[in-house]
Amino acid sequence: MTACLLWFRRDLRLTDNPALIAALERGTPVIPVYVHDPASEDPWAPGAASRSWLHHSLTALAEDLARRGSRLVVRSGPALQTLRALIGETSAGAVAWNRLHEPAIAARDARIEAALASDGIETSSHNAALWSEPGQIATGSGGPYRVFTPFWRALAARLPDAPVSPAPERIPGPRQWPAGIAVETLALRPSIAWDQGFYDPWQPGEAGAYRRLRRFLDEDLRGYGDARDRPADDGCSRLSPHLHFGEIGPRQVLQAVRRAQAGGDLPEHDAEHFLRELGWREFAHHLLHHFPQTPDQPLNAAFAAMPWRRDRDHAADLQAWQRGRTGIPIVDAGMRELWASGWMHNRVRMIVASLLTKNLLIPWQQGARWFWDTLVDADLASNTLGWQWVAGCGADAAPYFRIFNPVLQSQKFDAGGRYIRRWVPELAHLPDKAVHAPWTMRDAAPRDYPAPIVDLAASRQRALDAFARMREDG
Known part of the structure; x- marks a missing residue:
């Protein structure tokens, strides 16, 4: 029997990997391949933080394969064209992979499966995710x-x-391996060392x-x-x-x-x-x-009439939010944690998203895009669900009129201000009472920390009025 291409995607492990098990069960040489094809994922090709993680994860997978007498063949280009080239070079008769469910990827994979079948190539796809x-x-x-x-x-x-299937001790390879490129050639890491703080709590792989x-x-x-x-x-x-x-x-x-x-x-x-x-x-x-339209469109169609802000200060407020310079300490702490570490605590994700969509009335899609580019765990399904949940326009959404009060949230979940002091060091010297809302105490706010870019009470009422207009228009 001819060799089997094992097409790795986002299943970068050897334990409990159904496609790997299927490839081994054929009893033929297994050729692990990774095809870098971000264009096929547009408009949601991986963001910068995800690409950084992917670099390290692919490197770890290649090392794990080498320890089992195998190797990872890395190629770059359109997936179908690249797989067909590898099949031609190796005379492989089968391709195995694990399924992904993002709309663009699922559609691409269906085309690939049909095309390979028409070529007489055996294909199998499996659930690993x-x-x-x-x-x-x-x-x-x-x-x-x-x-x-x-x-x-x-x-x-x-x-x-x-039971979970263990990683195999050996993976049989072909007598002659096809050529591949080094992971570094994919240029996944940023050109500046923006990601240097990502990997203190993690080891990709x-x-x-x-x-x-x-x-x-x-x-x-x-x-x-x-x-x-x-x-x-x-x-x-x-x-x-x-x-x-x-x-x-x-x-x-x-x-x-x-x-x-x-x-x-x-x-x-x-x-x-x-x-x-x-x-x-x-x-x-x-x-x-x-609901494949939801990364860009609200699941609740009534939100198409939501009167989001379009004024000239919109861009400046968005930038202040992105940089952690809103003047709201818990929000700024979260956004700075995101930039420095590629991650943000889930409770804080909800708080910063509520401020953007409710108090600032900036469309949730703009927040989702920022998270997509800066989170190492950026996942299209989870990112979409989270942002639509907070904005009130998705499935199982919080009541659309619910607006997180970031000061109360901060006082409840970071009572001693330890999280704020870590990520907003300008406020480290403030007493606990002031650190959550320094503008409320005379002479408490340091000069190098901005005043709030939005009045929380007034903006809350503005959001409620906007929701009321949306319901009238809908």
Whole structure:
């Protein structure tokens, strides 16, 4: 039998990799390949932070393959053309890959599958990214869920319980390998060292993902239900970039959590709370599959009439938000954390998004684009769900008229101001009472920190008035 191309995409691991298992089961040489084809993902080609992570993840995968007597063949160009070239060079008779569900990628993959089949090439695609793929869970009427809680009930009832497949000790390769290019040739890292602070808490690659999971289970899962809302504490799993790039799979995480539960010393509500959060990731992919227009368009069509700001100060306010110079300490702390680390605490993501869309009345799509370019865990499904949820125009959205008060949120979840002081050092000397809203105390705000660019009370009322006009126009 002829060789099989194993087409890696965002499944950059050897453990519990269904496409790898399928390729090995053929009993023929396996040729791992990675095809860099960002143009096929337009208009949502990976952003700068994602590309930086991808550089390190591909390097780690190549090293893992080398330890098993294999190698990663890296090519750049249109995926179908590149795969056909590799098939011609190697006489491969099959291609195996794991499915992705972003609209542009799914459409591209369908074209590739049909084209290769017409060439007489055996193809197989598999699920490595989700517990249950879109289409496997439906409402009683057969349609997609638009509310999370019933979706989670349906998903939780069918969580996978099959054992996780270990990484193979050896991967048989061909007698003669096709040529590839170095990962560095892809120029994924930024031209300036903007990403130098990204990797203190992480090590991209499968080994780093597993270590991150073990640390979370051993140190942070107990008490997760409360700690995950406090941005100054390391109470989140921080598995999101590892899951996005497929360095670890959700079945592996589920199995590890269930084993921790079986140990008997883990509060049930902490484990279930964490699994429920992973359920939101599944829900996001479910929604994106059924509503592929939502990265750019509101799921709630009434929001097409939302009177977003179009005044001349719009761009200046957006830039102040992006740079962490709004004068609202918790917001500025979050935006600076994002720029410096490629990540932001989930509670703070909601706070900064609410300020942008509600208080500043800047369209949610502009915030989503900024996150897309600056988050190492930028995921089209989750990013879309999160921004539409806060803006009030998506599935299971918060009431559209709900507006986070960033001062109250800061006082509640960062009471001692530790998170603010870390990321906004200009305010480090302020007493706890002043650090959340320095403008409210006479002579408290330092001269090198800006005054608020928006009045929170007045802008809240402006947003409520805008929602009222939207409903009238709709």
